[in-house]
Amino acid sequence: KQEVTQIPAALSVPEGENLVLNCSFTDSAIYNLQWFRQDPGKGLTSLLLIQSSQREQTSGRLNASLDKSSGRSTLYIAASQPGDSATYLCAVRQVWDRDDKIIFGKGTRLHILP
Amino acid sequence: DTGVSQDPRHKITKRGQNVTFRCDPISEHNRLYWYRQTLGQGPEFLTYFQNEAQLEKSRLLSDRFSAERPKGSFSTLEIQRTEQGDSAMYLCASSLDRGEYEQYFGPGTRLTVT
Numbered sequence A: 001k002q003e004v005t006q007i008p009a010a011l012s013v014p015e016g017e018n019l020v021l022n023c024s025f026t027d028s029a030i031y032n033l034q035w036f037r038q039d040p041g042k043g044l045t046s047l048l049l050i051q052s053s054q055r056e057q058t059s060g061r062l063n064a065s066l067d068k069s070s071g072r073s074t075l076y077i078a079a080s081q082p083g084d085s086a087t088y089l090c091a092v093r094q095v096w097d098r099d100d101k102i103i104f105g106k107g108t109r110l111h112i113l114p
Numbered sequence B: 001d002t003g004v005s006q007d008p009r010h011k012i013t014k015r016g017q018n019v020t021f022r023c024d025p026i027s028e029h030n031r032l033y034w035y036r037q038t039l040g041q042g043p044e045f046l047t048y049f050q051n052e053a054q055l056e057k058s059r060l061l062s063d064r065f066s067a068e069r070p071k072g073s074f075s076t077l078e079i080q081r082t083e084q085g086d087s088a089m090y091l092c093a094s095s096l097d098r099g100e101y102e103q104y105f106g107p108g109t110r111l112t113v114t
Helices: none
Strands: A004-007 A010-014 A019-025 A032-038 A044-051 A056-059 A062-067 A072-077 A086-096 A099-104 A108-113 B005-007 B010-013 B019-024 B031-037 B044-050 B053-057 B065-068 B075-079 B088-095 B109-113
Touching: A004 A086, A010 A019, A019 A032, A019 A086, A019 A108, A032 A062, A032 A072, A044 A056, A044 A062, A044 A072, A072 A086, A099 B031, A099 B044, A099 B053, B005 B088, B010 B019, B019 B088, B019 B109, B031 B075, B044 B065, B075 B088
Parallel strands: A010 A108, B010 B109
Antiparallel strands: A004 A019, A019 A072, A032 A044, A032 A086, A056 A062, A062 A072, A086 A099, A086 A108, B005 B019, B019 B075, B031 B044, B031 B088, B044 B053, B065 B075, B088 B109
16 A cells, blocks of 8 residues: 655745755656645645656756656745745556555644744 | 636535536546545545557446546546445646646545545
């Protein structure tokens, strides 16, 4: 059974710092890995999607890496801003026969201190 | 295309009442998924459809829950005899029918059972 773990569960950093969020998964048979952002009480905003054959994806100040063989991914946020405060969710997609689902971690709650 | 839409965005109901949520996927997407997210947790898979066929159901989907996707377009999720434990955000997503394609999420329906 696939399990996705995110460390740390919460993180507070001063504005302007670079930071790394970690995600690990137990089954390397994934199609892709995705990072989402979720503001309190809101839906999911997709940040980056990495296909299983890829090693990383970049969008603006965000960079996500994937090491499928070791079951790890990181989300790097450069020059953090107060507007980056949110919960960040890591999720892997598994497709096998009739099964097709995304399995999420519990998220990292990020607070950027002004 | 305006993306995945969900209606209503918020629903407050009394315990024991029935509720129904609607999801409209991106028009060319033939797969549609339902997830549930409780406070402080990541979303959890409930069920998904390939066109009008319901292909997989999580054991989280008790007998009080039923989902349909008539004609392979929009989908409804009904909860009968709601309980306080059903209070959650219900998220819908859609995608094309291959694992490397992204699942696009709607804004969610927040259910509060009093």
